[in-house]
Amino acid sequence: MESDLVQPTIERIRRWSGVECPNAAARHGLSDFPPLLAELEALRGTLVFEDEPSSFEAALQAEKEKTP
Amino acid sequence: MNAPVDATDLATLSMTEAADAIARGEITASALLEACLARIEAHDGKVNSFIRLDREEAREAAAAADKARAAGKPLGPLHGVPVAHKDMYYRAGKVSTCGSKIRRDFVPTVTATVLERLDAAGAIDLGTLNMAEFAQNPTGHNAHFGDCHNPWNLPYCTGGSSSGSGASVAARFVTAALGSDTGGSIRLPASLCGVTGLKPTQTRVSRFGVMPLSFSADNVGPLVRTARDAARFLRVVAGHDPKDPTSAREPVADYEAALTGDIRGLRIAVPQQWFFDGADTVVVDAFEAALEVLKARGATVERISVPSLRAVTAYGALLSRVEGAAIHANWMRGRPGDYSIHLSARLFGGYAIPGHLYVEALSRRGPVLRQFCTEAFGRFDLVATPTLRTRVPTLAETDIDADPQNWSRFMAVSANTRPFNYLGLPVVSIPCGFDDRGLPIGLQLAGRPFAEARVLRAADAFQRDTDWHRRLPPLG
Numbered sequence: 366m367e368s369d370l371v372q373p374t375i376e377r378i379r380r381w382s383g384v385e386c387p388n389a390a391a392r393h394g395l396s397d398f399p400p401l402l403a404e405l406e407a408l409r410g411t412l413v414f415e416d417e418p419s420s421f422e423a424a425l426q427a428e429k430e431k432t433p
Numbered sequence: 434m435n436a437p438v439d440a441t442d443l444a445t446l447s448m449t450e451a452a453d454a455i456a457r458g459e460i461t462a463s464a465l466l467e468a469c470l471a472r473i474e475a476h477d478g479k480v481n482s483f484i485r486l487d488r489e490e491a492r493e494a495a496a497a498a499d500k501a502r503a504a505g506k507p508l509g510p511l512h513g514v515p516v517a518h519k520d521m522y523y524r525a526g527k528v529s530t531c532g533s534k535i536r537r538d539f540v541p542t543v544t545a546t547v548l549e550r551l552d553a554a555g556a557i558d559l560g561t562l563n564m565a566e567f568a569q570n571p572t573g574h575n576a577h578f579g580d581c582h583n584p585w586n587l588p589y590c591t592g593g594s595s596s597g598s599g600a601s602v603a604a605r606f607v608t609a610a611l612g613s614d615t616g617g618s619i620r621l622p623a624s625l626c627g628v629t630g631l632k633p634t635q636t637r638v639s640r641f642g643v644m645p646l647s648f649s650a651d652n653v654g655p656l657v658r659t660a661r662d663a664a665r666f667l668r669v670v671a672g673h674d675p676k677d678p679t680s681a682r683e684p685v686a687d688y689e690a691a692l693t694g695d696i697r698g699l700r701i702a703v704p705q706q707w708f709f710d711g712a713d714t715v716v717v718d719a720f721e722a723a724l725e726v727l728k729a730r731g732a733t734v735e736r737i738s739v740p741s742l743r744a745v746t747a748y749g750a751l752l753s754r755v756e757g758a759a760i761h762a763n764w765m766r767g768r769p770g771d772y773s774i775h776l777s778a779r780l781f782g783g784y785a786i787p788g789h790l791y792v793e794a795l796s797r798r799g800p801v802l803r804q805f806c807t808e809a810f811g812r813f814d815l816v817a818t819p820t821l822r823t824r825v826p827t828l829a830e831t832d833i834d835a836d837p838q839n840w841s842r843f844m845a846v847s848a849n850t851r852p853f854n855y856l857g858l859p860v861v862s863i864p865c866g867f868d869d870r871g872l873p874i875g876l877q878l879a880g881r882p883f884a885e886a887r888v889l890r891a892a893d894a895f896q897r898d899t900d901w902h903r904r905l906p907p908l909g
Contacts, residue, residue, distance in 0.1 A: 378785055382762060384762065384784055386781060387781055389837050390774050390775060390840065391778035392837075393837035393838070394840060397782075397840060397844070398785065401747065404746070404750075405747050408744055408748075411744070411797065418792075418795040418798065419799075420796070420799025421795070424800070424803050424882075425635065425636065428806040428810075430883060
């Protein structure tokens with residue numbers, strides 16, 4: 366049974382990106398989203414106001430091996 | 434340095450064995466190349482690992498390599514060894530298809546920095562290898578150039594997206610191959626084809642002249658037979674590149690010198706979350722047996738909890754989807770029918786993800802990496818997991834183009850490899866057994882950022898006591 370998320374998502378993609386749903390497999394793939402949404406819901410509130418993408422490169426340096 | 438060689442079929446030599454034998458004058462680059470070409474001629478009709486074979490150019494290069502050695506000229510660390518690359522590394526003036534119909538005739542005007550570095554090290558470029566279309570599947574399917582087939586059992590997946598890289602190294606068509614890894618695309622073909630694959634730390638190797646998939650998570654690395662091969666290969670290709678401002682300025686270590694076999698006191702953590710969900714018994718058994726090998730050499734193993742994996746897997750699922758969708762938007766609007774079904778289907782989902790969640794995934798990446806390192810590496814040196822949780826699937830049972838119901842089996846293939854791309858950590862996959870259908874099983878070892886030397890030391894120690902990586906597929 367197809368998730369009720371699928372059709373509205375297809376319409377939103379058409380409106381925002383101009384991309385049409387290419388095939389049945391794409392519809393099937395959208396049905397895969399609810400578990401991911403649940404996981405992202407569980408992470409709400411963890412983003413700190415000062416977090417930013419460049420912190421990743423800094424973390425790579427900070428967490429590197431001290432005595433290889 | 435490897436011991437003197439005694440091989441009836443030169444193609445069975447590992448990359449470093451071959452390079453060392455050429456340097457010592459025990460074999461010639463031309464003889465090695467002919468041995469590889471003979472195997473390609475005999476078997477690649479079944480395996481389908483090459484997209485373009487540059488046979489005559491390679492012969493000329495091998496002859497020049499032998500002439501250079503005879504003349505006493507300085508030799509590079511890969512002098513005379515045949516290598517090939519996934520068909521997404523650009524060489525100026527040569528077609529780079531990216532495994533696609535859309536770029537079937539694309540001729541780049543630049544050469545990838547990694548290809549220039551391999552050339553400078555003396556490697557012989559044998560041509561371009563089959564791959565998932567635009568490096569976007571974990572199985573090895575390709576609707577445009579034909580599926581790549583697992584040399585161990587042809588109806589089974591090679592793993593992807595570096596399908597031809599894994600298959601050609603396993604089949605002894607080349608001594609080494611370049612792959613790329615955005616969600617497991619080096620480690621999966623390494624595991625499924627029974628070879629060694631290294632995804633270096635994010636930013637460790639230049640991506641200049643490499644087809645983009647996801648700028649946050651794309652990595653360049655080798656598929657080879659042994660950890661020693663990976664160590665030498667990485668030293669050649671790693672290091673800052675002014676043409677790729679994202680490449681790290683971190684010094685490049687002598688990774689091969691770190692391969693001492695001594696792993697006494699090495700502390701290995703095995704996360705209890707995620708990596709064993711739905712795992713097949715035969716895979717878990719091989720994984721546990723591999724840990725015993727490492728313990729016998731003096732490593733310790735402990736099962737740990739890693740709560741941050743929940744954030745890693747959720748955020749990791751967003752990055753490459755959104756970035757891939759953005760890169761392909763023009764073609765998805767104008768030429769959707771030129772993609773294979775599974776690829777356009779996967780790309781389509783990327784347009785559904787809200788921008789603020791994508792920014793959140795990027796912005797949380799640093800803090801999540803720090804949390805993971807505290808949890809996993811606070812008391813440990815390496816993390817160990819199976820590379821693939823299940824037995825190797827067949828091409829048919831993961832074929833979304835034939836039946837969308839295969840979606841979940843297709844997506845499950847990269848479940849254990851994707852987390853390390855979000856984390857950006859160095860990871861090696863090495864063969865650690867075979868399943869009950871004769872297909873290889875892989876062991877994944879991850880370390881802290883830029884700890885490639887330690888990761889490879891453990892892999893090499895394992896390979897000193899096992900012969901899984903030496904076994905030859907029964908191609909007939």
